[in-house]
Amino acid sequence: MAQLIRLNRLSKLDWYVRPGRSGSGRLAQLISQNRTPCDGVVLDPTLWSRQSELASIAQGAGIETILDPRSLELSSAGGLERPGISQLPWCTRPAHTAQALGDVDARRRLVGPIAEFAVQNSLSAVLSPTHFVETSDDPWLDIDDLLTVELRHELDRRGGGDILVHRPLYVHSKLFRQLGSIEKLSSRLRTTHFAQLWLAVHPFGTMSSGSIALKRYIEACRILGAVEVPLVAMRTGTVGLLLMAIGAVSAMECGITDGEGFDITHHTTPPRPPENGKPVIGSTPRIYIASLGVFMTTREADAFFGVRGMKPRHLCQTGCCPRGYVDIVKKRVDHFLLSRKAEIARLSAIPPRLRGKIYLDEFLRPASDRAVAASRAHVRIPKVRVRLDDWRQTVSAILEDQQAVAQPATTRVVEPNQRPAVGSLVPIRGDKE
């Protein structure tokens, strides 16, 4: 892990939000009130009737608008059944295969309409329509190289020369068990041109980031750093903050109180059958408890905050919920967006070489201690505590390795006044000194 010192050290950290069905309206409102929470929005063309207004408001505010063409769904029979997929102008049946997209006309029928949509709607970037790969010589990789190059060409041909192409790498975590496989991938990715590499690992996210998975993810980021483009952690949620703090990635992407992990089956299986005659269209946004880095349903939050002592320590810490519990429940989408904005702005303001240490000292350690104290308040908290402890140990080990590389073993490490006078990532009221 000592080589981690060479990880991404871009100073500005970016946050991309995938608003989905339920959050688009509130996100548009916040942007139009100049309370811009994010650097970019990832737009879903199957929700265009809800998201086109958000796209124009975001464009007006100088926020990146990034199209996700839903290529994972288009390449699986189950995904094709998902709402709105079959109506996309670039949808063809049967589901795409690497063999079928080996044909140049078939690829043009895919990337042509995607480019057309992006140009017509003046979007600022497009995720290249790449696919889920399980090995470093997966047949999809050759096709994805071609699709990325040809999408660029189709955009240029239509006057969309200023629209960026970002390349997603949707990958199975088993590939990360072998460093040689990641190195092979990394070498290949250097041969095609794209603006950013978006990394989605199945299964990885806040709920599936134990020590081993986390270390492998970080090591993969180090190797993929050789591609020399900004690396974006897709669907990582709260663990994305950790990845940015230690310099593994320079940006993260997640949903609004969801999208905390990447699971390929969410893209390739048919939608859930209707309940009581109505289609199942996603879950209600949850409540963000920033002090623990965790989300709760209304019922869970009712039980948790009903326990004495929980409200002073775990209610809103960013000032967006003046009426306390009433607001954190009622304005949960605003609360999450503004809290996450504050967390990322805080990390961004710290010099890159100090981010990991300050994240450890001012978020992870206190959060882990708070989770111990809050364990009795809800049955889920002990699991949160285990997760925070895993993260704390992993980050501590990385920082020790970095320090060992930076300082000869015989030299006493002294950092006089090196640490800036700062509060916690999100200052927690009610914490003991």
Ligand SMILES: [Zn+2]
């Ligand atoms: Zn709030």
